[in-house]
Amino acid sequence: MVERRRRKKNKLRGQRTMGAGNTKNRRGAGCRGGRGNAGANKSKFHTIGRLKDKKYRLKGERKGLAISAGRLDEMLDELVAKKKAVKEKETYIVDAKSGYAKVLSEGEVKHKIVLRINASEKAIKKIIAAGGKFEYAKKDYKPEEVKFEGEEDLEFEESEEKTEEKE
Numbered sequence: 001m002v003e004r005r006r007r008k009k010n011k012l013r014g015q016r017t018m019g020a021g022n023t024k025n026r027r028g029a030g031c032r033g034g035r036g037n038a039g040a041n042k043s044k045f046h047t048i049g050r051l052k053d054k055k056y057r058l059k060g061e062r063k064g065l066a067i068s069a070g071r072l073d074e075m076l077d078e079l080v081a082k083k084k085a086v087k088e089k090e091t092y093i094v095d096a097k098s099g100y101a102k103v104l105s106e107g108e109v110k111h112k113i114v115l116r117i118n119a120s121e122k123a124i125k126k127i128i129a130a131g132g133k134f135e136y137a138k139k140d141y142k143p144e145e146v147k148f149e150g151e152e153d154l155e156f157e158e159s160e161e162k163t164e165e166k167e
């Protein structure tokens with residue numbers, strides 16, 4: 001059977017304030033100092049007043065997506081099929097048409113890739129080590145020679161020459 005309950009309105013009948021606290025509290029907008037911007041130059045000056053600065057928010061440019069080098073290496077054939085990358089003989093050319101703005105270093109690179117988008121330094125080293133190129137005007141970037149496995153730096157002894165010059 002359905003439970004019968006009294007409405008709140010009926011429970012409060014017979015009480016002077018009907019649950020509103022003081023008698024004055026339900027009169028118009030008096031307890032909040034008027035409606036809207038009323039009292040902006042007097043009673044509500046500190047919150048709404050003329051001296052409050054208008055806040056502006058700068059909207060940043062939309063940044064492109066980043067992709068790891070290993071994932072890019074796997075997706076090269078798909079990108080060529082969708083005409084977002086170009087294949088010339090054995091090399092793949094990846095530029096801004098691919099939909100990516102940056103290549104990160106995670107994963108292995110097996111194909112020869114010519115990158116014309118931004119990349120992290122480790123990703124650039126991996127791509128160059130695989131036989132590819134990096135052709136993007138990156139600010140303050142100086143390409144370094146990549147050492148292949150088995151190559152070592154040769155250190156020359158400077159002790160004999162410098163001792164003769166000092167004497």
